[in-house]
Amino acid sequence: MKEFITKAKLWLTSTFDTETQTEIQDLIANNPKDLADRFYKDMEFGTGGMRGVMGAGTNRINKYTLGRATQGLSNYLIENTDKEQLSVVIAYDCRHNSKKFAKVVADVLSANNIKVFLFEDLRPTPELSFAVRHLDCDAGIVLTASHNPPEYNGYKVYWADGGQIVPPHDKGIIANVNALNFSEIKFDANEDLIETIGKEVDDVFITESANKGSLSNNIDRKNLKIVFTSLHGTSIMSVPDALAKAGYTDVHIVEEQRKPDGDFPTVKSPNPEEPEALEMATNLADQLGADIVIGTDPDCDRLGVAVRDLDGKMKLMNGNQTMVVMTDFAIQKWKNEGKINGNQFVGTTIVSTELVNEVAAGYGVQTNVALTGFKWIAKMIRDNPDMDFIGGGEESFGYMVGDFVRDKDAVTATLLACEVAALAKQNGSSFYEELLKIYVNNKFYKEHLISITKKGMDGAAEIQQMLSDMRNNPILEIDGEQIETLSDYQASTRKNLITGEVTNIDLPKSNVLIYQTASGTRIAARPSGTEPKIKFYFSVNTSLDKIENAQQVESELDAKIQRIIKEMKLN
Incomplete structure (x- = not known):
């Protein structure tokens, strides 16, 4: 506690404004527990950049932590780029303080003689990724906390290729940030270097999205009834503009959720993974007899898709299911055009369904598997310049179509989901039936996610202890099946627990453990890179002989997952 108070008192100096000093003084006098949480560590870049609760302190999102990150980025750009005039584009979402924070970031960049393109108002994260290359910038920044609660905000950095920062740039930027004192931040803006942008970039982005997301010429798009919510x-x-551009005319927006609002007043969580978040949309779909519901998270990089099941009821697809259906559809399009020649690949992550690998292999398409986080899928494109990237996804409701955007992109993915639904309807099928056909042709995979929240310093220690226990005292059997392999991405090893054989994993180190049986039953554990949570991913599979038996098989797989959860004492 003494150490935290010492760190906090540094925020009572003239480097910090009066408002910040007052907030810190109150914490020292009245709330030592909160003070400890704000100063026990510095904000770090995780899988989704820097994200946290807003407020004063080194472990909070505020003018100074954002300023320090931006000063470190500025220093790194200046040291590592030969261009006479560096440039960075900035976007921000609907969260509290996002617009103010975006201007702070613009001020710091311009004070370092870096040209800034600042969006006039909130914009989707994928448009920021697109704008980096469209404007030929050296980097991009978006102020967002994705689907986190209202008290959060965040900061993501993109490199010149439009992808989020990865090695060696991430480590180089962080080293520059860590070397800085807050007194070294240049906050005095050079307004001549800050240019406001808007419609001129929007128009190109929407047109390009419609082109990339509209994969077939012979689809009756006017016959698909869509309900959309921006949450x-x-x-x-x-x-809405992209749907209109692509030719979808029967689109119904959930009006109560249309207005951008950082309080997200109509939902408990603005997370399209949660059925409750899409409840207004699915209710409207039932009233209208709609075919498909699309809901996006606050910064529009992830989408939830609900479609009608075999009984005609709206069913929220999980991220693995939508990824598999959209990947199959996209590859089929390439095949129909005669473009599959063994030089194509799709991207996925280590905790996403392995069904996507089977689907791609069936077409002769390679699957590249990366760590969690779309920055690694974007890096695949950079690392394989001689190969064609068809698309990529992850279990957490993110998908990227082609490479014109180098991050998960709910705009283009919305169009792709609607293409699948529209063509299926035209052919007397449905989005859900297309998924079941994939299960019949391959295997029925069922996935489930459990997130356990452990807040604060003590919570972080608990999460690390849980992973340490699983690493040092491995599970040997689960639901009557012997565990065959334990993959430890922190140690970069995969150990066969039956034979003792150890092989290396050729991926960057990450605190992830994956247990797998010979039948493909899989349990993965990892700490969230953006929230105070530990996540457990479960995957089981079996054969499906015909669509009519899908409900029974799914019930059996659900029961298996619940037995595993109970055995691990996670319920």
Whole structure:
């Protein structure tokens, strides 16, 4: 505690404004527990950049932590780029303080003689990724906390290729940030270097999205009834226009959730993974007899898709299911055009369904598997310049179509989901039936996610202890099946627990453990890179002989997952 108070008192100096000093003084006098949480560590870049609760302190999102990150980025750009005039584009979402924070970031960049393109108002994260290359910038920044609660905000950095920063740039930037004192931040803006942008970039982005997301010429798009909700986020700026541009005319927006609002007043969580978040949309779909529901998270990089099951009821697909269906559809399009020649690949992550690998292999398409986080899928494109990237996804409701955007992109993915639904309807099928056909042709995979929240310093220690226990005292059997392999991405090893054989994993180190049986039953554990959570991913599979038996098989797989959860004492 003494150490935390010493760190906090540094925030009572003239480097910090009066408002910040007052907030710190109150914490020292009245709330030592909160003070400890704000100063026990510095904000770090995780899988989704820097994200946290807003407020004063080194472990909070505020003018100074954002300023320090931006000063470190500025220093790194100046040291590592030969261009006479560096440039960075900035976007922000609907969260509290996002617009103010975006201007702080612009001020610091311009004070370092870096040209800034600042969006005039909130914009989707994928448009920021697109704008980096469209404007030929050296980097991009978006102020967002994705689907986190209202008290959060965040900061993501993109490199010149439009992808989030990865090695060696991430480590180089962080080293520069860590070397800085807050007194070294240049906050005095050079307004001549800050240019406001808007419609001129929007128009190109929407047109390109419609081109990339509309994969077939012979689809009756007017016959698909769509319900869309932006969940109070930025997608309202792009998705309706993109749908219209692509030719979808029967689109119904959830009006109560249309207005951007950082309080997200109509939902407990603005997370399209949660059925409750899409409840207003699915209710409207039932009233209208709609075919498909699309909901996006606040910064519009992830989408939830609900479609009608075999009984005609709206069913929320999970991220693995939508990824598999959209990947199959996209590859089929390439095949129909005669473009599959063994030089194509799709991207996925280590905790996503292995069904996507089977689907791609069936077409002769390679699957590249990366760590969790779309920055690694974007890096695949950079690392394989001689190969064609068809698309990529992850279990957490993110998908990227082609490479014109180098991050998960709910705008283009919305169009792709609607293409699947529209063509299926035209052919007397449905989005859900297309998924079941994939299960019949391969295997029925069922996935489930459990997130356990452990807040604060003590919570972080608990999460690390849970992973340490699983690493040092491995599970040997689960639901009557012997564990065959334990993959430890922190140690970069995969150990066969039956034979003792150890092989190396050729991926960057990450604190992830994956247990797998010979039948493909899989349990993965990892700490979230953006929230105070530990996540457990379960995957089981079996054969499906015909669509009519899908409900029974799914019930059996669900029961298996619940037995595993109970055995691990996670319920």
